[in-house]
Amino acid sequence: MRIAIIGLPTSGKSTVYRLLTYGQPSHQAGRMGEASIAVVRVPDPRLDRLVSLFKPKKVTPASMEFIDLAPLTKGSGKAGDASGQLLPQMRSADALLAVLRVFRDERVPHIEGTIDTARDAATLEAELLLADLDVVEKRIAKIEEGLRKGKKEDTSQELALLKGCRQTLESERPLREVSFSPEDDRLLRGFQFLTAKPLCFLLNVGENGGPAPTPAEALTATSGRSHPSVFSLPAKLELELAELPPDEASAFRAELGIDTSPVPRLLKLCYDLLGLITFFTAVRDELRAWTIPRGATALKAAGTVHTDMERGFVKAEVVAFDALMRCGSLAGARKEGLLRLEGKDYLVADGDVITIRFNI
Numbered sequence: 139m140r141i142a143i144i145g146l147p148t149s150g151k152s153t154v155y156r157l158l159t160y161g162q163p164s165h166q167a168g169r170m171g172e173a174s175i176a177v178v179r180v181p182d183p184r185l186d187r188l189v190s191l192f193k194p195k196k197v198t199p200a201s202m203e204f205i206d207l208a209p210l211t212k213g214s215g216k217a218g219d220a221s222g223q224l225l226p227q228m229r230s231a232d233a234l235l236a237v238l239r240v241f242r243d244e245r246v247p248h249i250e251g252t253i254d255t256a257r258d259a260a261t262l263e264a265e266l267l268l269a270d271l272d273v274v275e276k277r278i279a280k281i282e283e284g285l286r287k288g289k290k291e292d293t294s295q296e297l298a299l300l301k302g303c304r305q306t307l308e309s310e311r312p313l314r315e316v317s318f319s320p321e322d323d324r325l326l327r328g329f330q331f332l333t334a335k336p337l338c339f340l341l342n343v344g345e346n347g348g349p350a351p352t353p354a355e356a357l358t359a360t361s362g363r364s365h366p367s368v369f370s371l372p373a374k375l376e377l378e379l380a381e382l383p384p385d386e387a388s389a390f391r392a393e394l395g396i397d398t399s400p401v402p403r404l405l406k407l408c409y410d411l412l413g414l415i416t417f418f419t420a421v422r423d424e425l426r427a428w429t430i431p432r433g434a435t436a437l438k439a440a441g442t443v444h445t446d447m448e449r450g451f452v453k454a455e456v457v458a459f460d461a462l463m464r465c466g467s468l469a470g471a472r473k474e475g476l477l478r479l480e481g482k483d484y485l486v487a488d489g490d491v492i493t494i495r496f497n498i
């Protein structure tokens with residue numbers, strides 16, 4: 139799963155990226171054209187507790203990719219950026235994390251000269267809409283040209299669907315607000331529409347104290363519509379705290395009256411945004427967390443671990459995380475009747491500890 143960090147110039151995208159990737163293995167970071175990309179391990183307290191139970195030699199947490207993109211400005215939706223990479227990079231992501239500037243700092247000028255978070259949110263949303271509209275219009279023109287030239291291929295369903303999308307976008311509504319049939323969904327997937335992707339606004343609230351605007355205040359521009367999710371954090375301050383030794387950081391946190399680091403909460407939010415859940419496997423000496431979409435079956439879970447397991451799937455032995463912790467071991471859970479045998483259609487629940495039985 140890949141999340142693109144987007145936003146206007148100097149909103150704090152790179153600061154958020156550095157915060158999210160702080161302390162991560164550097165070999166997992168790379169370049170994607172102008173952008174930086176990194177794999178971030180997702181902390182999960184349940185994994186730590188399972189370690190004490192299974193005592194594995196190797197522990198592999200779930201992970202997620204983040205890309206730090208070039209700034210988006212007025213006009214980017216239609217024309218992209220100078221490198222031409224911004225729009226394709228955004229389209230390659232599964233979700234968008236849009237950093238909005240709330241912090242005030244005269245040393246960091248804003249491209250519009252003033253700080254107005256709602257205006258910036260509206261600019262971003264408008265550019266995403268325009269980018270999708272551009273794709274829709276180009277495709278409609280191509281189909282219509284084909285029809286004029288008497289092409290045989292049946293494009294009527296696609297054309298009707300795209301005209302529906304055009305109408306939605308022209309009325310300034312993102313495509314994520316429309317519920318498409320599974321078939322239409324499949325047709326649209328290849329376009330990688332930006333307004334169909336889950337979107338989270340990240341308010342970069344600054345370190346100066348004072349009342350941070352509530353999400354509703356900061357985002358009046360989007361009011362009246364289904365709100366994307368919103369998360370507030372002082373990115374620069376949090377990065378500075380992350381760079382301190384842990385005891386100094388906690389002393390500062392206590393002084394500033396802030397709780398723990400917001401990073402695990404932000405990663406959890408990304409999970410929720412993408413509708414993802416975690417299951418665990420403990421095979422031989424490796425304990426591992428895996429990510430799958432909510433509503434996925436045991437068969438799909440098997441396929442996530444290995445294609446052989448999906449092909450030769452027989453049964454899944456499943457125990458809920460809480461039940462396993464209560465029983466203290468898989469054997470204990472089996473004795474209590476809490477280790478269940480499930481078939482391929484079983485819907486995996488968040489936190490399930492699963493052993494796949496399969497034939498090769």
Ligand SMILES: Nc1nc2c(ncn2[C@@H]2O[C@H](COP(=O)(O)OP(=O)(O)OP(=O)(O)O)[C@@H](O)[C@H]2O)c(=O)[nH]1
Pocket residue numbers: 145146147148149150151152153154207208209241242243246342343344345372373374375
């Ligand atoms: N005072 C203050 N400065 C911040 C904060 N967040 C970011 N900055 C500063 O603002 C400047 C721009 O931050 P970046 O994280 O590079 O912003 P960006 O969105 O990646 O900028 P571009 O990639 O150039 O569009 C840097 O000098 C940061 O240190 C903040 O919360 N408070």
Ligand SMILES: [Mg+2]
Pocket residue numbers: 151152153206207
């Ligand atoms: Mg940057």
